[in-house]
Amino acid sequence: MTTLSAVKQGRAGPTGDDPTPAGPGWAKPLHRLRHHRQELILLLVLVAMTFLFAQLNPRFLSTAAAANIMQDFSPVLLTAVGQTFVIISGGIDLSVGSVLGLAGVICALTARAANQAGLPTGAGIGLAVMAGIVTGLLVGLVNGLLVSRVKLAPFIATLATMGAAYGTTLVVTNGVQIAGGPRAVILIGSKTYLGVFTAPVLVVLGVTAIAWLFLAKTRFGRYTYAIGSNRFAARVAGIGVKQHLVKVYLLSGVLAGLAGILVYFRLGSGSPSSGQGGELQAIAAAVIGGVSLAGGQGRLGGTILGAFIITAVISGLILIGVAPAWQQIVTGALIAVAVAVQAIGNPKRSVDL
């Protein structure tokens, strides 16, 4: 164990102001690399996986397959981004899949109603988008209040809203597809840039970039880490823990709502079954990306790679002819492997449920 005086001697040494331990010039970048070990491993996994799938079915590398993966990737990434904030704050949000589905059908219902009422297309679409966002906000707010005020465990609070949101979806749709929106919806949703990027994909990438900045560079992100790392410390440091947690769940809800809207734009109709299992994929993406379920640890860079790996695996399995029913099994297995790997690499911070 290093004693204080040993550290003092280290400080007084020839390295002076260099914050890295004494060593040759390459030591610092090496230290950086170690810091991003998780991301490096994920990149390697991704490359190996791509190679494997391309061997089994060369179409995996086609532009069409890439475009498909990007489209599947965007709602997973968006819900995983929200999930990353929630998990880092020490919680979990099981409702994101149901919120995605509910926001999608609310958006579709609003677009259809506006269309039938003869509103201009732009106004109708604007209203529909707002309705979807508000849906996400409301569920996020309920989650946040249940966790911070009623003091329910996040697992229970969001399990409850997950069920409630899914039930609401079935009630408002009677279990059938909601079509009848303006044609512009699917045109916006399917317009492609640079071969593989549709408008929804670009929205997701933009939102993710902003979220990355906020998590890594701002006080909001710092408080999120602090609360997940040691809630007592955050509280006695004067951080408004309850208010912050409400904001974190609001963020997750809004992003899930936005994901639902984007799925609606892609399909051109609202499907009550979309978003099913979405929470599993979002959690898997974050956990594979190195976000610790114990809270306080993780980066959005990892989550982005995690979401990409999840989507690519599922697309790859479909391309090589594995039945879609296997998707959830594979996602579940990936979560188990990722958490196990985290626990091995970091014994003191393993998840203690």
Add this chain to the structure above:
Amino acid sequence: MTALYEARSVSKRYGSVVALRDVNFQVNRGEVVGLVGDNGAGKSTLVKILSGAHPPDSGQIFLEGKRQTWHSPREAIEAGVETLYQDSSLAPDLSVSANLFLGREKLKPGILKLMGFLASKQMDAVAQAELESIGIAVPPSGRTVFELSGGQRQAVAIGRAVSWASQVILLDEPTNHLGARQSAEVLAVIRQARHRGLAVVLISHTLPHVLEVTDRIVVLRLGRVVADAPSTTFTGDSLVRAITGLNQSQTSDQGGQS
């Protein structure tokens, strides 16, 4: 002369348990006061009242002669009363400088400030300079607290409290679980805090440390102050007697208390 920080006839009960009865306590600028007592004597309760975490049922708190009613630790912190809690008040996943500035982050200027962008480099530099001025060697800035040894963590936690406190610093068992050399470092930081003109309250079971570093010792027993005298008037034995309320022949069975 009025004391810098003073509790006057403070009482507190939890349900049917009386934790503090009519306790008077004061500490002056540049003074280190030891607060000792057996488990359940009321030390923690008094610290919670002084730190603003719990309000007293009756009695008053005065800072610089002015009556204070803390509604939260935040209010006490803003008035210059810092507390180092027995449970770690550091976030292990954050860096040393992030912990030092936790809840008081410096932001980048201009429009970035509105969005809450952190001035990380500035905070790193200030954290290092501040800790060094207190006599704490700072580990590399990119290192998280989780990667530090127990002694280093405690040094950072105390450094944090000392560098923000402008009036009073309450230290709850700061040398717990530390080795001899690390404890000596902590005691040096306490002397440094006194030298800065802070009023220091040291709560500890480690009586040799209390006798070594304090100017005055207050002994609590069953929620009452049973002794309040300059540290030089105590010996290890007399302090144990005051704490336990037993005579010497009986205390030999209770030696584990120190």
